[in-house]
Amino acid sequence: MSIKANKNLITITTKNTSYQMKIDELGYLLHTWYGERIEDNEDMSYRISNMDRGFCGNPYETMDRSYSLDVLPQEYSTFGNGDYRADCIQVINQDGTNVVDLKYDSHKISKGKYELKGLPAFFWEKEGGESLKVNLIDKVSGIRVELLYGVLEKYDIITRSVRIVNTSDNVLKIKKALSACIDMLDGDFELVHFHGKHAMEREFERSPLAHGKLVLESKRGTSSHQQNPFVILAKKDTTEIYGECIGFALVYSGSFIIETEVDQVNQTRLVAGLHPEQFSYVLKAGDELVLPEAVFTYSNGGFEKMTHSFHDAVRNNLQRGEFVHKHRPILINNWEATYFDFDADKIFDIASKAKSLGIEMLVMDDGWFGERYDDTKGLGDWYVNEKKLGSSLKELAERINAIDMKLGIWFEPEMINEDTKLYREHPDFMIRVPNRKGTKGREQFVLDFTRKDVRDYIRDMMVKILDNANIEYIKWDMNRSLSAVYSSNLAAESMGEFHYRYVLGLYDLLGELTRKYPNIMFEGCSGGGGRYDLGMLYYHPQIWLSDDTDAIERLKIQYGSSFAYPIGSAGAHVSASPNHQTMRKTPFETRATVAMGGTFGYELDLNKVSKTEQKMVKAQVKDYLKYDELIHEGDYYRLTSPYDKSRVTAWQLLSKDKSLGLLSVVVQSVEANESNIYIYPRGLDENAYYKIVEEKRRGKVWMSGGLVLPRIKEEYESFRFEIKRV
Ligand code: DGJ
Numbered sequence: 001m002s003i004k005a006n007k008n009l010i011t012i013t014t015k016n017t018s019y020q021m022k023i024d025e026l027g028y029l030l031h032t033w034y035g036e037r038i039e040d041n042e043d044m045s046y047r048i049s050n051m052d053r054g055f056c057g058n059p060y061e062t063m064d065r066s067y068s069l070d071v072l073p074q075e076y077s078t079f080g081n082g083d084y085r086a087d088c089i090q091v092i093n094q095d096g097t098n099v100v101d102l103k104y105d106s107h108k109i110s111k112g113k114y115e116l117k118g119l120p121a122f123f124w125e126k127e128g129g130e131s132l133k134v135n136l137i138d139k140v141s142g143i144r145v146e147l148l149y150g151v152l153e154k155y156d157i158i159t160r161s162v163r164i165v166n167t168s169d170n171v172l173k174i175k176k177a178l179s180a181c182i183d184m185l186d187g188d189f190e191l192v193h194f195h196g197k198h199a200m201e202r203e204f205e206r207s208p209l210a211h212g213k214l215v216l217e218s219k220r221g222t223s224s225h226q227q228n229p230f231v232i233l234a235k236k237d238t239t240e241i242y243g244e245c246i247g248f249a250l251v252y253s254g255s256f257i258i259e260t261e262v263d264q265v266n267q268t269r270l271v272a273g274l275h276p277e278q279f280s281y282v283l284k285a286g287d288e289l290v291l292p293e294a295v296f297t298y299s300n301g302g303f304e305k306m307t308h309s310f311h312d313a314v315r316n317n318l319q320r321g322e323f324v325h326k327h328r329p330i331l332i333n334n335w336e337a338t339y340f341d342f343d344a345d346k347i348f349d350i351a352s353k354a355k356s357l358g359i360e361m362l363v364m365d366d367g368w369f370g371e372r373y374d375d376t377k378g379l380g381d382w383y384v385n386e387k388k389l390g391s392s393l394k395e396l397a398e399r400i401n402a403i404d405m406k407l408g409i410w411f412e413p414e415m416i417n418e419d420t421k422l423y424r425e426h427p428d429f430m431i432r433v434p435n436r437k438g439t440k441g442r443e444q445f446v447l448d449f450t451r452k453d454v455r456d457y458i459r460d461m462m463v464k465i466l467d468n469a470n471i472e473y474i475k476w477d478m479n480r481s482l483s484a485v486y487s488s489n490l491a492a493e494s495m496g497e498f499h500y501r502y503v504l505g506l507y508d509l510l511g512e513l514t515r516k517y518p519n520i521m522f523e524g525c526s527g528g529g530g531r532y533d534l535g536m537l538y539y540h541p542q543i544w545l546s547d548d549t550d551a552i553e554r555l556k557i558q559y560g561s562s563f564a565y566p567i568g569s570a571g572a573h574v575s576a577s578p579n580h581q582t583m584r585k586t587p588f589e590t591r592a593t594v595a596m597g598g599t600f601g602y603e604l605d606l607n608k609v610s611k612t613e614q615k616m617v618k619a620q621v622k623d624y625l626k627y628d629e630l631i632h633e634g635d636y637y638r639l640t641s642p643y644d645k646s647r648v649t650a651w652q653l654l655s656k657d658k659s660l661g662l663l664s665v666v667v668q669s670v671e672a673n674e675s676n677i678y679i680y681p682r683g684l685d686e687n688a689y690y691k692i693v694e695e696k697r698r699g700k701v702w703m704s705g706g707l708v709l710p711r712i713k714e715e716y717e718s719f720r721f722e723i724k725r726v
Helices: 303-316 344-356 395-402 421-425 452-468 492-514 532-537 551-562 586-596 611-631 701-707
Strands: 003-007 009-013 017-023 029-036 090-094 102-112 130-138 143-152 159-166 170-186 189-197 200-208 210-217 232-234 243-253 256-262 268-274 282-284 287-292 293-299 332-333 363-364 406-411 473-476 521-524 543-546 571-577 599-603 635-638 647-653 659-669 689-692 697-699 718-725
Touching: 003 130, 009 130, 009 143, 029 170, 029 293, 029 303, 143 586, 159 170, 170 243, 170 293, 189 256, 189 406, 189 551, 200 551, 232 256, 232 268, 243 303, 243 532, 268 452, 282 287, 282 492, 287 332, 293 303, 303 421, 303 635, 344 395, 363 395, 363 473, 395 406, 395 452, 395 543, 395 571, 452 492, 452 701, 492 521, 492 532, 521 532, 532 659, 551 571, 551 586, 551 635, 551 647, 551 659, 571 586, 586 599, 586 659, 599 611, 611 647, 611 659
Parallel strands: 332 363, 332 599, 363 406, 406 473, 473 521, 521 543, 543 571, 571 599
Antiparallel strands: 003 009, 009 017, 017 029, 090 170, 102 130, 130 143, 143 159, 159 287, 159 293, 170 268, 170 282, 189 200, 189 232, 210 256, 232 243, 243 293, 256 268, 635 647, 647 659, 659 718, 689 697, 689 718
């Protein structure tokens, strides 16, 4: 049993951790523990000490001046009952007041997982785990807040969500509604978060928390390149392999907020969910609002243990569809090879050369549809531009299939250009605030995906394409942020629902198409990794990690992304040198080593590389196929960080049975009269013998003595060492 209620305690237990809440004497739901596993009858509220503190109000019903919600750890913080710290919910009541005072009403422990209508969420039908619902009620306003908890015991994963129900006869306006609150009594945490920009996403940053707030957010309508909805609360001494941390993520792809706060008595709070600045929700009598899922794990074994829990849970209990655990075709994408300048013959030439070197699929990127000759027009006209291609899509697919290659194509379904048939016929499909021109992004505008008729229209165009040619892969792109939003479908008082409803609309279409075409592999993309989040990974087995294909910059992007997201979910390609984004020259083999730190592919015209490099492609493809399963199912170890002073970045994959591993090393800088570089593998069976570069040693010896890196021959050289149990 993973959830137990014992008198007024409710304890959730996973393999190694416990999470506890307590209904106190006033009926408030306090959070009493999240950390090492305890017994379910061990009441951790002994750690709370009440004290009469100035300017910390006391609920009217208590005579105890030392009882204040301003300092008590809570399961779901609210405003108006004396807690001035970050709140999870704000409501405008019918009478204009904004108090929400939630007290415990009831709870229920059930088999299986709760459902979140319209939202992606973790699932574990097979594991049969339990879930918990705790009902909190504000009797005056009639708001019922249902706190939902799920437990994936074996991976130490807990999920949370919230359903808000208006049980009154009044209309209520929800101004802020977050998915989760984690209150930690002892402070001294640092926050690891992942910031970035287009073509440089998820840079690792570790910030001390100070009194006051550190807020991470996206107001862009997407989870964004700039901040990612995944953070780690880490003790100051936590490292990759040592110490305590909590990894926390939202299963959501739109605007979000993660607020962390250290309060006046040094306690730490984290609250997270829908961004309140673009949100308000009208809840009529009987209506309910379902919030995105949050997921977290506690680790006492540093970031590595946290990462392993996330990776296992995401690929086994979040990602769906046949491609998650199946070989995904090695692809060649024509974007950096041709940009918009291609026709069917050129595509076929790229495909034929790729095929001769072992590549399995050609992806025709942006530019095959409408009047799309550059990035100023055409988006929304999802019909094949046969004039430009000089062929129908069906014919092209047949030609490509005839050489035993698969064909994939690019879509950007959420977008519209003004210079399109779609805009001329349906100008109202586009998001534009009346009497305002709005903001362009890459010359394009966003479609009103809150509207079902708009989604259906786009779906019908896509279906026509997909049903008329053998397309086996879709790259689903999204190349701008939302700005001023408006929908003719929403009443003025409901316009604050736009951002949330947009994401629900997107999920609806993605759900429909992925269900209709289970044999098509979907890859997510938003100008590279602008929507790299767990919501998207529910629909897409993989996401194009970044528009930056420079192998050396990718070391950082892949490193940052790996903390939460399985590396097999990262699309990674070998591209041309000098690199198109940085102009950096790197060895061909290094580009492959780095791309094998994700789902491998190519993005250049292989007709234009040397014969030697073509031979190298053949060998790389063979190598990747050998390690394919390892990359997608194995445990990932960050052996060094690309941010450290060390001259190399190294990472390792190890199969679950510890019999096969791949250790990759990329040299970031060279020096004269160099000193030895030691790489220490991890996770090996201590007493088993492993062969690495023809040398056989005991696992323990490799892990403690390390592997001495051969002499470096050139800048940006790389090494791939197989680790094989013998
Ligand atoms: C942005 C993507 O990230 C690129 O890979 C490419 O598909 C372009 N869009 C095409 O417009």
